[in-house]
Amino acid sequence: MPAANSPTAYGGVAKIFHWATALLILTLIPLGIIAEELPYDTGEALALKAQVFSVHKTLGVLVFFVALARILWALTQPRPGLLHSDKKAEAFLATLVHWLLYLSIVLVPLSGWLHHAATDGFAPIWWPFGQSLPFVPKSETVSHVFGAWHGVLTNVLIGSLILHILGAIKHHVIDKDATLRRMWFGASDAAGTGHHPKSGAVAGIAVYAVALVVATVLGLSGGDAREGGGTQLTAAPSPWTVQEGSIGIAVQQLNSEVSGQFGQWSAVIEFVETPVEGSHGRAEVSIAVDSLTLGSVTSQAIGPDFMQAEAHPVATFTADLVPAEAGAYLAVGELSLAGATVPVEMPFDLTIEGDTAHAVGQVALDRRDFNIGEKYPDEGTVGFGVTVTIDVTATRTPES
Ligand code: HEM
Ligand code: HEM
Numbered sequence: 001m002p003a004a005n006s007p008t009a010y011g012g013v014a015k016i017f018h019w020a021t022a023l024l025i026l027t028l029i030p031l032g033i034i035a036e037e038l039p040y041d042t043g044e045a046l047a048l049k050a051q052v053f054s055v056h057k058t059l060g061v062l063v064f065f066v067a068l069a070r071i072l073w074a075l076t077q078p079r080p081g082l083l084h085s086d087k088k089a090e091a092f093l094a095t096l097v098h099w100l101l102y103l104s105i106v107l108v109p110l111s112g113w114l115h116h117a118a119t120d121g122f123a124p125i126w127w128p129f130g131q132s133l134p135f136v137p138k139s140e141t142v143s144h145v146f147g148a149w150h151g152v153l154t155n156v157l158i159g160s161l162i163l164h165i166l167g168a169i170k171h172h173v174i175d176k177d178a179t180l181r182r183m184w185f186g187a188s189d190a191a192g193t194g195h196h197p198k199s200g201a202v203a204g205i206a207v208y209a210v211a212l213v214v215a216t217v218l219g220l221s222g223g224d225a226r227e228g229g230g231t232q233l234t235a236a237p238s239p240w241t242v243q244e245g246s247i248g249i250a251v252q253q254l255n256s257e258v259s260g261q262f263g264q265w266s267a268v269i270e271f272v273e274t275p276v277e278g279s280h281g282r283a284e285v286s287i288a289v290d291s292l293t294l295g296s297v298t299s300q301a302i303g304p305d306f307m308q309a310e311a312h313p314v315a316t317f318t319a320d321l322v323p324a325e326a327g328a329y330l331a332v333g334e335l336s337l338a339g340a341t342v343p344v345e346m347p348f349d350l351t352i353e354g355d356t357a358h359a360v361g362q363v364a365l366d367r368r369d370f371n372i373g374e375k376y377p378d379e380g381t382v383g384f385g386v387t388v389t390i391d392v393t394a395t396r397t398p399e400s
Helices: 012-037 043-075 088-117 140-174 179-183 198-222 295-302
Strands: 240-253 256-262 265-276 279-288 292-294 314-323 329-337 340-353 356-366 382-396
Touching (some): 012 043, 088 140, 140 198, 240 265, 292 295, 340 382
Antiparallel strands (some): 329 340, 340 356
């Protein structure tokens, strides 16, 4: 069996590429579905789900490169003619499906990869080249759009594959012709001379274009960035008014960092430049727990196993603001979160220019102090340490 194609028969390389891709794709589809369906209600279940996803993603990236190599090879080769191009409808359908499959073996893994690169957290690709892609921002909207592409294109792939396999079986069992045999190994005497109808190629590209538009619309409509959950906070009068800022958290999940922010919080800040009895003032911060966005694990993070937004919708940090070494400050107080109240000391730096103050601080917490994630007692799944970062700009509220 020659390695290269002839104008009438597939060569060995094309056959190896075809069956290797077939094996990988037919493994990846059930893996993706199983990974989606697996529960994640305990640490072990989450670890297993993540492992299945990692296998799915790693094999998926492999398919992408195999597909590129396959297509490059096919471009250098003559395309064996169809065996029965006189049956116009069948020739059209076969060519349409081949185009859908060629487009799918590139775009299905690529969309999965882009979705992964735009999302923080969850299962890593097992390779040493990092989890991000250049030019792909970590963004919820981008992640939703590529996630929708992956979902819709996967369905196009599954649909065309069913037609493709049924077609192969029909040729073999009903027509009893050489279509399947000539893609199998060994020489075949069947000489395909019929031409591939161009209309099949055009229809394949058109189906793909429609699928991409539908997926983008679906992704955009489902992917609005979270502004906050249902919890509303009312701002109390404060001597300093927060103008802008962020309260962020970062955790280790499956040994890579996932970071996010609370979309809704308010603060009452009293602060005087010259300390009175060792204190510069006080801060009372209220945070809507369900306004958190944390990569792909937002709903788990605010759910009953972790921060319990439903039972404890508002977290509060009440602290005295006291001087610390080297011109820095300390917020010494208590953080109430998920039903637990724990003493916390957060160092911060402060610059005041005129009536505008800018504070930047960071503190490392341990989730176990708040009984958060008790079902996940293993650091490898969800790390114990949580880094909280604040960056706040406030202005002196004019006295009324
Ligand atoms: C059990 C599964 C499969 C069977 C029985 C099968 C069978 C076949 C056969 C018989 C042909 C040759 C058609 C002809 O001579 O006109 C073929 C071609 C092709 N198959 Fe499959 N296939 C399978 C899975 C797949 C998968 C998973 C993919 C990719 C997603 C795929 C992509 C293609 C493509 C793109 C061609 C056209 C090759 C070309 O002419 O350039 N097949 N397949
Ligand atoms: C040819 C390769 C691939 C195939 C056939 C495939 C197929 C699938 C399937 C069938 C699902 C389940 C969809 C559902 O139930 O809605 C899925 C989900 C998923 N796949 Fe793939 N996949 C491939 C490559 C990849 C790659 C390369 C990545 C990432 C690097 C990836 C990441 C994902 C993710 C994250 C999900 C879950 C989607 C979500 O939760 O929105 N896949 N895939």
